Each structure stands twice: as C-alpha cells, then as structure tokens.
Amino acid sequence: MATAAGFDFRRWRLVLLGGLLVGIVLFAAIFAPWVAPYSPFDLDVAKMLQGPSAAHWLGTDELGRDVLSRAIYAARISMQVALLAVTVGLVGGTLIGMTAAYFGGLVEQALMRAMDLLFSFPAILLAVVLMASLGTSVLNAMIAIGIVFIPGFSRLARASTQAVLRQQYIEAARSIGMSDIRIIFREILPNITAPLMVEAAVAFAYAVLLESALSFLGLGAQPPDPSWGNMLSTGRGFMAQAPWLSIVPGMAMFICVLGFNLLGDGLRDVTDPHMRE
Amino acid sequence: MDIRSRALQDGRPTLSIRDLTVDFPKRDGAFRAVDGVSLDVWPGEIVGVIGESGSGKTMTALSTLRMLPKRAVVSGSIELGQRRILDLSPADMRKLRGDRLSFIPQDAMRALNPTMRIGRQVGEPLVLHRNLSFKAAVSRAVDLLRAVHVREPERRVEDYPHGFSGGMQQRAMIAMGLALEPELIIADEPTTALDVTVQAQVLKLLKEIRDREATSILFITHDLGVVAELCDWVYVMYRGRIVEQGSVERIFMDPRDDYTKMLLASTPTLFPREAAI
Amino acid sequence: MIRLVLTRLAGFVLTLFAASVVLFVTINVLPGSAAKSALGIHATAQAIQRFEAQHGLDRPLLVQYAEWLGRILQGDFGTSFQNGVAVGPELLKRLPVTLELATFAFIIANLIAIPLGAWAARRHQKGADRSITFLATILGAIPNFWLATLLVLVFTLTLRWLPPGGFTPFTANPMMNLKQMIMPALSLGVVSSALLIRIMRASMLEVLSTDYVRTAEAKGASSRTIVFRHSMRNAFIPYLNVAAVEFGFLFGSVVVIEDIFLLPGVGSFVLVGIINRDYPVLLAGALAITLFVLTLNLVVDLIASLLDPRQVKARNA
Ligand SMILES: Nc1ncnc2c1ncn2[C@@H]1O[C@H](COP(=O)(O)OP(=O)(O)OP(=O)(O)O)[C@@H](O)[C@H]1O
Ligand SMILES: [Mg+2]
Numbered sequence: 031m032a033t034a035a036g037f038d039f040r041r042w043r044l045v046l047l048g049g050l051l052v053g054i055v056l057f058a059a060i061f062a063p064w065v066a067p068y069s070p071f072d073l074d075v076a077k078m079l080q081g082p083s084a085a086h087w088l089g090t091d092e093l094g095r096d097v098l099s100r101a102i103y104a105a106r107i108s109m110q111v112a113l114l115a116v117t118v119g120l121v122g123g124t125l126i127g128m129t130a131a132y133f134g135g136l137v138e139q140a141l142m143r144a145m146d147l148l149f150s151f152p153a154i155l156l157a158v159v160l161m162a163s164l165g166t167s168v169l170n171a172m173i174a175i176g177i178v179f180i181p182g183f184s185r186l187a188r189a190s191t192q193a194v195l196r197q198q199y200i201e202a203a204r205s206i207g208m209s210d211i212r213i214i215f216r217e218i219l220p221n222i223t224a225p226l227m228v229e230a231a232v233a234f235a236y237a238v239l240l241e242s243a244l245s246f247l248g249l250g251a252q253p254p255d256p257s258w259g260n261m262l263s264t265g266r267g268f269m270a271q272a273p274w275l276s277i278v279p280g281m282a283m284f285i286c287v288l289g290f291n292l293l294g295d296g297l298r299d300v301t302d303p304h305m306r307e
Numbered sequence: 308m309d310i311r312s313r314a315l316q317d318g319r320p321t322l323s324i325r326d327l328t329v330d331f332p333k334r335d336g337a338f339r340a341v342d343g344v345s346l347d348v349w350p351g352e353i354v355g356v357i358g359e360s361g362s363g364k365t366m367t368a369l370s371t372l373r374m375l376p377k378r379a380v381v382s383g384s385i386e387l388g389q390r391r392i393l394d395l396s397p398a399d400m401r402k403l404r405g406d407r408l409s410f411i412p413q414d415a416m417r418a419l420n421p422t423m424r425i426g427r428q429v430g431e432p433l434v435l436h437r438n439l440s441f442k443a444a445v446s447r448a449v450d451l452l453r454a455v456h457v458r459e460p461e462r463r464v465e466d467y468p469h470g471f472s473g474g475m476q477q478r479a480m481i482a483m484g485l486a487l488e489p490e491l492i493i494a495d496e497p498t499t500a501l502d503v504t505v506q507a508q509v510l511k512l513l514k515e516i517r518d519r520e521a522t523s524i525l526f527i528t529h530d531l532g533v534v535a536e537l538c539d540w541v542y543v544m545y546r547g548r549i550v551e552q553g554s555v556e557r558i559f560m561d562p563r564d565d566y567t568k569m570l571l572a573s574t575p576t577l578f579p580r581e582a583a584i
Numbered sequence: 585m586i587r588l589v590l591t592r593l594a595g596f597v598l599t600l601f602a603a604s605v606v607l608f609v610t611i612n613v614l615p616g617s618a619a620k621s622a623l624g625i626h627a628t629a630q631a632i633q634r635f636e637a638q639h640g641l642d643r644p645l646l647v648q649y650a651e652w653l654g655r656i657l658q659g660d661f662g663t664s665f666q667n668g669v670a671v672g673p674e675l676l677k678r679l680p681v682t683l684e685l686a687t688f689a690f691i692i693a694n695l696i697a698i699p700l701g702a703w704a705a706r707r708h709q710k711g712a713d714r715s716i717t718f719l720a721t722i723l724g725a726i727p728n729f730w731l732a733t734l735l736v737l738v739f740t741l742t743l744r745w746l747p748p749g750g751f752t753p754f755t756a757n758p759m760m761n762l763k764q765m766i767m768p769a770l771s772l773g774v775v776s777s778a779l780l781i782r783i784m785r786a787s788m789l790e791v792l793s794t795d796y797v798r799t800a801e802a803k804g805a806s807s808r809t810i811v812f813r814h815s816m817r818n819a820f821i822p823y824l825n826v827a828a829v830e831f832g833f834l835f836g837s838v839v840v841i842e843d844i845f846l847l848p849g850v851g852s853f854v855l856v857g858i859i860n861r862d863y864p865v866l867l868a869g870a871l872a873i874t875l876f877v878l879t880l881n882l883v884v885d886l887i888a889s890l891l892d893p894r895q896v897k898a899r900n901a
Contacts, residue, residue, distance in 0.1 A: 372802060374798065374801060374802065401804050401806060402804060403804070404801070404803060404804040405802060405803035405804035405805075406801055406804060407804075409802065410799075410802040412795060412798070412799065412802075414795060417794065417795040417796065418795045418796055418798070418799045419796055419799070420796040420799070420818070421796070421818065421892075421893070421894060422799070422817045422818050422821075422891065422892060422893055423813075423814070428799075431800075431805070432804065435803060435804050435805055435809070436804060451692055467893040467894070469893070469894050480799075483799075483803070487664050500666055511650075
C-alpha cells in the first residue's frame, strides 16, 4: 500500500523496468566510443571466431573483431533509425489524423481511406518495397519504416482529436474567432500527446525490429558497419562453430525491444484512467 | 411500528436479511454502500424496496445472490428458507442460484446473450440444475414462454434475442427465472427500460405468477407508482439504510420518515394518494 | 448472407485494385536502374535505352500501369528482367508453399493465443493472468528471424532432429514436408501469438463484464460453463477480426523466414525481385502477398459474421 504522498512504486514499475532497459541501450548508443572496449572495425585474423574470454567478453567474429564492441556500436544505428522513423511516422500520422478529424467530411474520408489502404499491406512488405524503389541505405530504411508507421499514428491522432473536439473549450476557442491552425496546434495538439507518446514507445520497439529485419536481409545497414541485423545474418553462417555470433545480436535486439514495449505498456497503464483503482 | 399482520403467518419468512452491511474498501477507510439493512419477505408476498439511485438497493439484492463485486466486504446474515446464504460454500451457492433463487435484471436486452437462441437461454436452468439435455430444456422453454404470454412460443424459442421486442425480452427473462419454480425471485427494476403499456403488462404478469405459484418476490424500484400497483409491503431505503417500512396503504396514507414524505411529495399523480384525498 | 458476402467481396476487389496502384507507383518511382541491374553496371547508354524501350519502361507511368493491369487480368504477369522466365507460372508454383506456411503459422498462433488469452481473462489480475501477460510481453520482443536462428541452432545443429531448410511438397513426402515446415511456422506463429494473446484477453475480459454473463452466473452456471458456453463465441467475434488484421501486418515476415529456411515461396520471390530490381517479379510477388493478407481478412471476416446472428440477420433483411 502506497501512502497518498509517497511514490507509488507498483504503478510505475513497468515504466521503471522498461526505462532501465532502454536507458542501457541508449547509454551504449550515445557513449559507444567510451563504453566499447575495442573498435568495431579492428580486424585481427589471429583471433578469428574465439569464444567468450576475459579479453573478449562476448568472443570475436569471423574477422577477429570484438563482438561486444560491434553490438554496442550497432545500438547507434538502431537508435538512429528508430528515432528518425518514429519521428517521420509521428509527425506525418499526427498531421494527417488531426487534419482528418478537424475538418471531417470529404477530407476525412479521403485521408482515412488512404490510411486504411496503407495499413492493409503487411508492414515488412511495405518497407521492403519502399526500400526497393528508394535504394538500400540506412537513411532510406528510416524513411521506409517511418512511412509504415504513418497509418497507425494517424488513426490514433484522429480518434484522440475527435475526443478533444467534443470538449467545451474548443467551442469556446472557435467562438472567440481563433483560426483553425491555432486551434489545432494550441488547443488540440497538447491534449493528444499522452496517447501518442505511448504509441511512440511501442513504435520504437517495432522500428528496431524492422530495421534489424531489413539489415538482416541486406537492405539496411551495409557491412562493415555493424547493425544487429547484419551481425546476425553473417553470424548464422558460423552457427555451428561460433553460436555466440547468432546469440549476441539477437539478445541485444530482444533487450531493446522488450525495454520499449515495457515502457509503452507502463506508460499506457499510468496515463489510462481506467487502470487506476 | 405497525402491527405486522404478515408476521402472524405460520412458519418462517422465505428471505430474512439481518444487519446486512456492504463495504467497499478505499485508500482511506471504506465506502459503506449498505448499512445495517434488515428485511423479510414472506411466502407469496411481493415486497418492494424503493429508494433513490445509489441508495444500495442493487447491492442488497446482489448480496442475497452472493454476486457482489469481488472487492466488496459483506457482514450480517441472510437466510433463504433454512439456509444461511453467507456461510454456504461457493459450490452450494451456485446450486441455489437459478434454482431456489432467481434474478431478473433491469435491462433484459443486455441480460440476454446475443449469440444464443432464446429457447436455450430460457431452458438453461434445467440443464444446469436438473441435468436435462438442451433438447428437453428447450421444449420446457416453450411451456415457460407460453406461461409468460409470449405468442407462438414453439417458433420463438428458435429466435435470437435481437428478434424480440423489449417487453418480450423481459418476459423471456421472467420465464427463465421461473424455470425451476424458485422460492424467491429478486427483480431489480425489471420495468424501468420499458414503455408504460409494456411495463403494466409485465407487472400484471408478475402478480399473476405470484397468485398462481405463490412465489415470493423482492421487487426493487425507484418508482412509487409501481410499488403502489404491485407490492404488499414496502421498505424505503436511503443512503444504505432502511428508513421506513410498512404496508403499501400505510406508507402512502401516513408516511412517517421525512425522506418518504419527500418521495411522496415529488410524485404527485399517484393513484392511491388521489384516492386518499 | 449472400449480400453480406457480395459487399465484402466488392470491398476486397476495390482494396486489391488500390493496392496494385500503390505498389506499381511505388516500385516505379525510380525508373532506370532496372536496366542497369539487369544488364550490369557497365552497360552502355544505348543498351539501357534499348532495354527500356524493349520493356516499355520509357512510356508514361499511367500507360505502363494500364497495360500491366490489363495483362495481369488475363493471367499474364510478364517475364523476369533477369532471366526471361515467365513470372506467372513461377508465382503459381510458389503460392502453395507460402499458403502452407501462412496456414500453419496462423493455426499455431491461434492455438497459443486463444486458450492463454481466455485463461488470463478468466483469472483476471491473478497470478495466471500476470504470468500470461508477462509471457506475451517476452514473446512479443523476440525477433522472429532470431527465433528461427535459435530453432535451427537447437533442433538442427544440436539435436539433429530437423532439416535446416528446403521444401518438399506434401504430396511427395508428407513427413518430410512437415519436418521442413515446422520451424518456419513456429518462428512466425509463436511471435505473432504475443499480440493475439493480448487481443483474446481483452475480448474475453470485455465479454466477462457484460450483463449476460452476470445472467448466466445468476442462473447458477459455473465459471467453466460461463467461459465456454456463454463467452467464447462472443469473444471470438471481435477477436477474429482484429487478429486477422494484426496477423496480416506481421505476415510480411515471410520474406525473412522463407529466406532463412530456403523455402521457395512468394516471400523469397519478392526478395529476389528486390535484390535484382526485377520489377515484374517484385510486383507480382508483392501483389500476391497482399492478396494473401486480404484473403485471410476476408475469410476471417466472413467467419466472424457467421458467428454473430445479429449480422447474419441484419445483412439478410
Ligand atoms: N464496485 C463498486 N465499487 C465501489 N462502490 C460501488 C461499487 N458498486 C456500487 N458501488 C456504490 O454502492 C452504492 C450503492 O449502489 P447500488 O447499485 O446498490 O445502488 P442502487 O440503489 O441500486 O441505485 P440505482 O437505482 O442507480 O440502481 C452506490 O453509491 C455505488 O456508488
Ligand atoms: Mg441498482
């Protein structure tokens, strides 16, 4: 039982746990040059495919590079891609959703139909096809994944905006002659951020998965740049001799995705009034 | 206190509630939804419980069924015939529900399962408590529906609830409640959702059932008119307590509690009061 | 009922048509590199021009689309830029592989999600509910291509029970077919089940809080009877609709899974199309996967409405 004034640990524990995992990954990504024991690119043919040891905690890869260091640097690419992709999806989706809800009518119909259509493609397929036409690169991966997120965010933004529009103060703002743009950005946007943030955390997790999948297929980050997806992809070739090459990058993805999912779930519980007892 | 002529009857009451209290624990203390309620229903009697919204009527009824929300804390005693309801094991309590004791809720539309045929729903108590097959139970349901004046019951048992009108849905609920000739029917505002003519028909039906089967009925309502038309004895509830009880005539002619007087005053077009003037 | 089917079918055709437009436009946003990819980087400008003229890539997009659609409607998917093989027959050969994979994966996902989700709802906020929700969170964080890798590590390399990949038609050797299918189907199905567990749990919780469940309880029904006789069917209706959409969303992973297990299905076809910039292949493959997902949604939608007597009646009238 928490006291009224005290911090309600139970309520926030998912957020804390998720935040901890995400924090670790972000820390590794930002401070990679200081955290990583070796350079991710230094080859050492003498040390090929060595198992975990005191010098190389997670072993070395087929070119003698330190796996831990590569996994740490790979967090950078994942976080960059995810951050940009979520931003693209969030901004694009929110604008479309708010516009649809605010203006209603034909505008809404057209926009939401288009979103439904985009949503009817399997996510990876859409990303992969986009990559095919944009060309394979990290930047294009970000854009492709971001576009995949637009329908989800736009639906959420539309529903939240509609809820806000039913409130009194929007009428008041209109009656004093506030412009549409001002109402949208001053009155509506601040009131729909909570659900969008929850969705953003979940989208972050999904972006990491998608980026890894694209890199795994050779459509994202290109070797020698380390990404969890391409590390796993090369590692699979040495599965019998060096299983850690397959386990480590997968574990890194798992921790990262789990962290963002827990954070999203936790934030949803905390911000959703129905969950409070 | 009145002289309770009904207490001079032979035997014991069908239902006897003593000092019933229902608490909902909160962060600071508890909310007392029912506060020391005592009431009796004698064989063949229709007893009304009247009170404003939130006065604890439904909680009293659900206590008798042992179907309160999980968080609720109950104390006091409830006897149905010789059985001490609050001391029964969950399994024994389940055997009682729908057999010796049945419940007719407020909103029949929502109380019926939308994906199950009426006949199966009405006959189900026989399946649950008498080990009948559904086939046999449905043919009993035909008789039960005929007894509550549903036309063409042979055909109607095959219908789904959405094919029934509001009044017919409530009749089906009543038929379900009658399936095993219970000792007590608890009806929680069974006519509130119906329009006036249908309401009158349902009330007439309940009276008819009491006269035919000598079933006791605990009738919950916030409508004085309904009480006047139907009940033999009335309890007035206010904020979780019984504030007054008496025969219908006495309550209407000579209300003693202030809350009862207010209730009467706010319902000016009642037939018994006009008769009294 | 017939009208219901017809309306759904009309929606299906419209979406498919719109999807074909989107795919076609997306894939043709950057024209030109197809020729380079097919002819090699050192191709001369003339060779490229000849290639584009030969394949009609130099005409307006709308004309190209109209012609492509016209030919597709006659069952002609064109020929691969890469090796001149006819795409249609090749696609047809690959469809059953992906269909089998999708079916197995969907069945596995539901076999996990339906009982666990329903059980969690029945034990709401108790230990079992917490454990199942936790399990769903864990499963949902596992990348399916990593799970595939781990499965191979355990069942192929360590235990030597299952082949690492490949495909044998069921009709040729049923046992071998199943042995080759089980790991790909598990990789897709187990991970997808995470989301479906949550959906099933939510649908069931919703139903368990309804008035008609209270009626069943008041009749003396046991908790088991309440779940199986009064709630399953009702919880299923929203579950199936949402589950099909979400599964379709995750189904794009066949591209990765088929690649890992060397399954000659539509997914690996798409991948080859992308890597080679082989537009006819890519377009046909992507359209086939979209068709898959839309068909799954359509079928599930119809099953769900069959479960709901209100819909059957309403659409009939
Ligand atoms: N699950 C619950 N948790 C906390 N309080 C509750 C809960 N259920 C009911 N209450 C409270 O108990 C009190 C009595 O409720 P009850 O439903 O018995 O009223 P009622 O007399 O039946 O009213 P109505 O005419 O509206 O049906 C109400 O004040 C209500 O807020
Ligand atoms: Mg009530």
